[in-house]
Amino acid sequence: MNCYLAPMEGITGYIYRNAHHDIFGGVDKYFSPFISPNQKKKFSSKEINDILPEHNQGIPLVPQILTNQAEDFIWAALEFKALGYEEVNLNLGCPSGTVVSKKKGAGFLAYPDRLDLFLEQVFSALDLRISIKTRIGKTDPDEFYELIEIYNKYPLEELIIHPRIQTDYYKNTPNMKVFQDGLKLGKAPICYNGDLFTADRAGQFSNHYPQVKTVMLGRGVIANPGLVIQLKENIAPDKERLKAFHDEVYEGYKKIMSGERNPLFRMKELWFYMGHMFTSPDKYMKKIKKAERFCDYDMAVSALFGEQEVKPEGGYQGVQ
Secondary structure, eight states: OEEEEOOOTTTSSHHHHHHHHHHTOOOSEEEOOOBOOOTTOOOOHHHHHHHOGGGSTTOOEEOEEOOSOHHHHHHHHHHHHHTTOOEEEEEEOOOOHHHHHTTOGGGGGGOHHHHHHHHHHHHHHOOSEEEEEEEEESSOGGGHHHHHHHHTTSOOSEEEEEEEEGGGTTOSOOOHHHHHHHHHHOOSOEEEESOOOSHHHHHHHHHHOTTOOEEEEOHHHHHOTTHHHHHHHOOOOOHHHHHHHHHHHHHHHHHHSOTTHHHHHHHHHHHHHHGGGBSSOHHHHHHHHHOOSHHHHHHHHHHHHHHOOBOTTOSOOSOO
16 A cells, blocks of 8 residues: 655644654655745745755655646646656645635635636646645535546546545544545546544555555654554554654754744644653643743653653544
8 A cells, every 4th residue: 555644734844754754764655735836936935945855855755736826836836847846736625714715725626617727727738747635525525526527637647535525624524435436436546535543544444445555644644653654564653763753853843943932832733643642641741732941841752752652553533
């Protein structure tokens, strides 16, 4: 089974990707947090730093683009091509209210005619592999059946389906009936994304859908960075390796961010998920959350790793 890492803004940037690739590996494609091109035709320094080849050496990275303007998508894709990238991904899955209000991400799904024209312009202009990450609709799962007809008109590299509608956000359960229909109806290779938080869940999915050769993992890997090698090589979570991963991410943030507040904020975001890996983590998580100085944070993390064990299957089960 091929395994991709879904993008998560604020967490899976190049510092995280490098540490994960160095310590765990096994990911077949990493997708960048979405880049939203603007009319000025210029990336922000944060965006360009994240996708610079020198910051992603040896990492199979696919830049993800969020826009509803074909001209902007084409410009960004050509910029990425000039940097050496051979594939770009269109984000039609982000459920954020801010994004959706601009008719982008999953909000674009409510305008199928505009989406069709967008894709026609993009595929006519670009000689580049283009994949799409999509939800099954904005407000109604039945929207998917018109969407899949549109997707089938174009030579997609891959269609990554997250079988929720936009208004689900990350709640409710994935609509596997619609996903099954997507497998039957879709012409492009299909990748599944949604709620495969543990090795057991991913194994059950693989048993039910042996024809699906690729899955995209997100929060499950953020909670258990060793999930991919657990799936592929049956290697159980390892506390020493997890500590080495933590340390590389932590040191990476300290190198590129000034002061103590910003690196600690990033690490606290990561711990929201990764804390579920440990037995009885609550008191340590409280100390980590309260830490405002490196010394306090270091003591809390050291105590957690020294006094608690890693759960064989992790502990994250979904929205908290």
